[in-house]
Amino acid sequence: MTIRVGVIGTGVIGTDHAAKLQHQISGSTVSAVTDIDRARASQVAADLGGARVFGDGHELIASDEVDAVLITSIGETHAEFTLASLAAGKPVMCEKPLAPTTPECEQILDAEVALGRRLVIVGFMRRYDAGYRQVKASLDSGAVGDALILHNVHRDTGAPESFTDPMVLTDSMIHEIDVTRWLLGEEIVSVQIIPPKRTRHAFAHLQDPQFAAFHTESGILSTAEFLANGTYGYDVRCELVGSDGTASLLNPTLANEVTGGVARTVVPADWRARFSGAYAAELQAWIGGLERGEIVGPSAWEGYAATRVTELGIEAIRSGQRVVIDYVDKPALYR
Ligand code: NAD
Ligand code: ISE
Numbered sequence: 620m621t622i623r624v625g626v627i628g629t630g631v632i633g634t635d636h637a638a639k640l641q642h643q644i645s646g647s648t649v650s651a652v653t654d655i656d657r658a659r660a661s662q663v664a665a666d667l668g669g670a671r672v673f674g675d676g677h678e679l680i681a682s683d684e685v686d687a688v689l690i691t692s693i694g695e696t697h698a699e700f701t702l703a704s705l706a707a708g709k710p711v712m713c714e715k716p717l718a719p720t721t722p723e724c725e726q727i728l729d730a731e732v733a734l735g736r737r738l739v740i741v742g743f744m745r746r747y748d749a750g751y752r753q754v755k756a757s758l759d760s761g762a763v764g765d766a767l768i769l770h771n772v773h774r775d776t777g778a779p780e781s782f783t784d785p786m787v788l789t790d791s792m793i794h795e796i797d798v799t800r801w802l803l804g805e806e807i808v809s810v811q812i813i814p815p816k817r818t819r820h821a822f823a824h825l826q827d828p829q830f831a832a833f834h835t836e837s838g839i840l841s842t843a844e845f846l847a848n849g850t851y852g853y854d855v856r857c858e859l860v861g862s863d864g865t866a867s868l869l870n871p872t873l874a875n876e877v878t879g880g881v882a883r884t885v886v887p888a889d890w891r892a893r894f895s896g897a898y899a900a901e902l903q904a905w906i907g908g909l910e911r912g913e914i915v916g917p918s919a920w921e922g923y924a925a926t927r928v929t930e931l932g933i934e935a936i937r938s939g940q941r942v943v944i945d946y947v948d949k950p951a952l953y954r
Contacts (some may be wrong), residue, residue, distance in 0.1 A: 622909050623650035625685035625726050627676040627700050628692030629658060629663040630654070632714060635891055636691055638643060641667050647906045654692070671869050676700045680707050685911055690714060696813055698723035701919075705730045705738055710914060712905050713740040713799070717922025719789050721930055726925035726945060731919055732950045740905060740916030743797040743925070747900035752870040757866035764863030765929045766803055769841040771795040774857035776847035776889055780822055784936055787829045787845055788929040795832070796922065796928045798857065805835040810932045811941040822847035831932060832941075852886040853893050910918035920953035 626637045629652050640647045646799055653673040654660035654744065673679040676696070678701045688704045688711040689699055698718040704711035705727070717739075718724050731739055740758040745751050771806050774793060781787040782790075799807060811832045821827035828846040835841065858867040876883040887893035901916065906916030927946055 620646070620910055622647045622906050623684055624648070624662075624906075625651035625679040626689045626691060627653055627675075627679060628671075628690065628696070629656075629660045630691065630693075631891075632664075633689075633691030633793065634663050636689060636902060637663060637667060637670075639899055640689070640906070643899055644906050646660060647902075647911050647934045648808070651679050651682055653679045657943075677703055680704050680709060683819050685709065687711065688777075698727060699737060701727050702730055705734060708727045708734075708738070708740045710740075710909055712902075712916065713742045713922070713927065714740060714924070715793055716918060716926050716929065717741050718926060719929075721923065721927050724919070724926050727919050727954075728923055728950060732952050735952075736920070737866050737914045737918060737952065739919040739922070740914060741919065741922035742902045743801070743917045743921065744894055744897040744900065745798050746801050746897075746917065747904065748897040749898070750861075750871070751857065753800060754857060754868060755838065757864075758802065758859060758861065762864060763859060763861030763866050763948075766839050766859060766861055768860040769799060769803065769839065770773070770856070770858045770860070771798065771843045772854065774814060774846040774852075774854040776849055776851070776853055777825075778822075778825075778847035782822070782825060782847055783928075784824075784826055785933045787826070787847065788831075788932040788936075791847070792829070792843050792845050792932070793925050793929055794846075795831075796925045797917070799833055799835065799841040800921070800924060802859070803835055803839055803841070805837055805839065806946065807833045807841070807928050807944055808836055809834045809941050810928060810935050812932060812935045812939070813889070813932045814891050814936075815844075818846065818848060820850055822848075826859050826936075831933065831935075833928070837916075845881050853889050854886065855893060855894065920949060923933055923947075 690713040734795040833841040
């Protein structure tokens with residue numbers, strides 16, 4: 620059985636995911652695409668070898684030619700298309716964030732609970748990265764003892780001028796928030812934002828770098844340093860400090876160059892190169908699950924919980940205070 624996927628939003632990651640679904644993932648084909656930039660959607664459809672181009676996301680979701688929906692449009696559109704997919708009874712993978720605000724996420728939780736079965740997964744792909752999985756395995760096996768501190772670093776090579784302080788949380792640090800929750804297996808209960816000195820490459824309107832401190836239920840401290848205009852190469856790090864040892868990501872190298880008596884390590888240029896394997900693994904897990912009639916991937920609850928932390932993180936930027944985080948009750952569907 621081949622799962623026919625419809626892709627809403629053919630920007631950078633939509634194009635990347637669509638190519639993987641069409642050429643690399645076993646069991647899927649891309650049958651439909653749409654984007655408010657119709658020319659871009661048509662180009663992607665042609666590159667894929669003839670996917671159908673729809674006028675908007677709702678027409679695509681309703682189509683008989685679409686078995687499952689992939690939402691890779693901008694964050695503000697995610698709730699609308701996720702809710703429409705649930706109303707149509709179709710499985711949907713929504714890129715992060717599930718939605719930028721918790722009222723929207725709660726609407727999605729309510730709709731899925733009313734349906735009585737899970738259909739939504741969220742694109743938290745770091746859970747599929749081999750390095751992060753190894754760090755988690757070190758913790759789960761007991762090798763490093765009790766988790767005490769998680770240090771996270773996330774340096775982008777450049778952001779568009781439209782990037783804002785709230786987006787540092789909703790678009791970028793949301794990965795560290797999800798890693799913290801997933802790796803440690805605990806909810807985050809507080810957030811504090813401690814802005815460092817700005818880089819000379821920062822936009823006038825953006826606090827760059829930004830720094831956050833999260834505490835989990837049992838008191839583990841998770842820190843996140845984020846740099847939007849890093850300029851020197853994509854750099855993601857994670858070190859778990861335990862009572863009996865540490866476990867860290869090794870920054871994957873693309874090549875090791877030796878010239879003139881000097882060895883140079885070539886690092887990934889951006890997230891596409893760094894997490895290519897993780898994107899493929901998350902898409903394969905999703906499609907493989909659908910083939911078996913299962914929904915495999917981070918749930919709408921995981922999407923809600925991460926957005927709750929980003930929302931109160933934005934409040935913490937404004938107040939400069941440590942903000943305590945509360946959540947709605949977790950529905951039985953997600954326990
Ligand atoms: P992008 O700007 O390159 O692409 C977004 C696309 O959505 C654009 O082509 C835009 O025209 C389209 N769009 C906007 N409104 C639409 C609508 N109503 N209907 C259909 N299309 C619409 O952005 P991107 O970098 O590809 O990011 C897209 C989403 O994926 C964001 O939510 C982002 O946070 C997420 N993302 C996730 C990762 C990851 O590592 N998991 C990486 C990059 C982006
Ligand atoms: C982007 O949207 C992503 O999700 C990338 O993984 C992240 O590194 C980047 O900061 C975001 O803007």
